[in-house]
Amino acid sequence: MVSVIVLIFSFWILLKLSSGMVWDWNGWSVIEPQSYPPCEANRFLEFTCSTAWIGMIETIKIAILATFFGMILSLPMGLLSSRNLFPQYITYPSRAVVSACRSLPSLIWAIIFVILVGLGPKAGIMAMTIYTVGYLGKMQYEAIEGMNSAPLEAANAMGLTKAEVSLWVVIPETANHLIAQMIFMFEYNVRSGTVIGIVGAGGIGYYINLYLKFLQYDKVAAYLLIIFLVVMLIDLVSIYLRSFFTDESENTKPSWTGVFLPQNFEKATPSK
Amino acid sequence: MPEAVRISNLEVGFQSHTLLSIEDFHVNPGEVLAITGPSGIGKTSLLKTIAGLLKPISGTVQVCGATIPQRPERGSIGYIPQKLGLVRHSSVWANVMLGSRAGNPRSTSREHAMNAIEAMGLGEKKNEPIKRLSGGQQRRVATARTLAQRPRLILADEFLSELDEETSERVVNSVLNYVRSNEAAMILVEHDVSRAREISDRLLIIDDGRLNPFITDTSVMEV
Numbered sequence: 413m414v415s416v417i418v419l420i421f422s423f424w425i426l427l428k429l430s431s432g433m434v435w436d437w438n439g440w441s442v443i444e445p446q447s448y449p450p451c452e453a454n455r456f457l458e459f460t461c462s463t464a465w466i467g468m469i470e471t472i473k474i475a476i477l478a479t480f481f482g483m484i485l486s487l488p489m490g491l492l493s494s495r496n497l498f499p500q501y502i503t504y505p506s507r508a509v510v511s512a513c514r515s516l517p518s519l520i521w522a523i524i525f526v527i528l529v530g531l532g533p534k535a536g537i538m539a540m541t542i543y544t545v546g547y548l549g550k551m552q553y554e555a556i557e558g559m560n561s562a563p564l565e566a567a568n569a570m571g572l573t574k575a576e577v578s579l580w581v582v583i584p585e586t587a588n589h590l591i592a593q594m595i596f597m598f599e600y601n602v603r604s605g606t607v608i609g610i611v612g613a614g615g616i617g618y619y620i621n622l623y624l625k626f627l628q629y630d631k632v633a634a635y636l637l638i639i640f641l642v643v644m645l646i647d648l649v650s651i652y653l654r655s656f657f658t659d660e661s662e663n664t665k666p667s668w669t670g671v672f673l674p675q676n677f678e679k680a681t682p683s684k
Numbered sequence: 685m686p687e688a689v690r691i692s693n694l695e696v697g698f699q700s701h702t703l704l705s706i707e708d709f710h711v712n713p714g715e716v717l718a719i720t721g722p723s724g725i726g727k728t729s730l731l732k733t734i735a736g737l738l739k740p741i742s743g744t745v746q747v748c749g750a751t752i753p754q755r756p757e758r759g760s761i762g763y764i765p766q767k768l769g770l771v772r773h774s775s776v777w778a779n780v781m782l783g784s785r786a787g788n789p790r791s792t793s794r795e796h797a798m799n800a801i802e803a804m805g806l807g808e809k810k811n812e813p814i815k816r817l818s819g820g821q822q823r824r825v826a827t828a829r830t831l832a833q834r835p836r837l838i839l840a841d842e843f844l845s846e847l848d849e850e851t852s853e854r855v856v857n858s859v860l861n862y863v864r865s866n867e868a869a870m871i872l873v874e875h876d877v878s879r880a881r882e883i884s885d886r887l888l889i890i891d892d893g894r895l896n897p898f899i900t901d902t903s904v905m906e907v
Contacts, residue, residue: 560767562765562766562769563769564769565732566826567782568735569736569761569762570759570786571760572785576786580778580785584778585771585773
């Protein structure tokens with residue numbers, strides 16, 4: 413928490429130094445509505461017509477879709493890569509695919525998909541989906557390989573098929589890990605989604621790139637500050653959500669203050 | 685009727701490290717065989733080998749007419765591991781249905797699962813997740829899962845520990861009743877010799893002797 417305060421303070425000082433008074437700073441024009449198309453929102457929601465809002469929402473949408481599609485594709489890959497479920501002649505090729513997806517950063521995947529399908533969020537979704545498969549697939553097969561072997565032994569002795577074992581034993585038994593990993597991946601995708609826009613794959617990165625080219629660094633700084641705040645907020649919400657998906661979650665249900673404040677700020681009474 | 689289990693010249697262990705050697709051994713349908721002996725001697729490994737989960741170093745194991753590594757018919761083996769092997773985040777019903785689906789056609793699987801849950805006195809806990817149950821209740825769920833499966837061979841690894849006397853009797857009666865009435869066979873590993881003798885038709889004591897740390901066929905003796 414102290415580090416977060418220091419970081420915000422540093423940004424503040426940086427802004428003051430670079431552009432005089434903070435509230436008169438020209439960078440904040442990025443949260444003003446665009447002149448075209450005309451903004452139809454009411455006075456209090458005018459910021460929803462700003463480039464910062466539009467870009468950030470697009471980035472979050474890209475992250476949601478990439479995480480969703482990535483999860484759908486990575487789960488079978490994670491299962492097929494688990495050595496406690498499948499023989500080596502299946503796990504090795506499957507792991508090779510997962511590694512290949514992970515070997516290039518999402519930015520490079522974004523460049524490839526921009527070339528293949530053109531500029532825009534579609535390329536961003538595809539790039540981040542591929543990277544999600546690589547990253548999430550690895551986390552999933554490691555979680556599956558770390559699961560208790562007794563349920564697998566009982567199910568295998570019964571003669572259940574691999575699909576049945578996966579569906580009725582492995583997925584329920586590792587569900588907490590899988591959900592927590594998915595939330596983490598969403599958080600990760602929001603962060604990397606801000607970068608892929610720079611190569612034209614949609615999101616707030618597009619505007620950053622645009623204003624960098626026009627040498628309007630005050631606006632770029634404002635976008636970066638907004639990204640920082642949004643990512644920090646998503647991080648905190650993600651910590652809160654992930655804490656529900658642990659084996660101890662029933663006894664140690666977290667509270668919002670526990671996420672936003674250091675532990676000694678919080679009263680020692682459990683919320684349940 | 686063919687034997688439920690036949691073992692010939694079996695060496696059980698990990699890689700080339702032999703834990704247990706058995707020259708000849710069989711279990712008939714309708715028979716309950718108890719195995720007892722000190723810890724770490726290979727009792728669990730023997731059960732796992734019979735269940736087809738552990739590859740034997742040498743020798744042959746025939747289970748319900750199939751020679752391992754060939755698998756017997758689906759649902760033929762009901763295995764209750766020492767750690768029970770329940771899916772902790774799933775409900776009692778989901779766990780019992782797992783066994784029932786393995787051993788019964790779709791049309792009767794629900795009925796068999798319900799009967800097994802009632803027989804174990806878990807009707808009220810049907811929708812509870814396993815992690816909220818006590819150790820004894822979890823043992824009853826594992827037993828219900830195996831009974832719902834209606835296997836031809838039950839392999840149980842210390843499945844009566846953590847049960848109070850009354851519950852233990854209920855579980856034993858249900859299982860023995862199933863074994864007798866369905867001509868199924870049962871092999872159970874049990875530390876408590878007097879209890880093992882009480883439940884089983886035949887008791888097998890595995891003793892490692894004094895000097896040799898590994899088991900030889902001569903130290904497997906029937907009582």
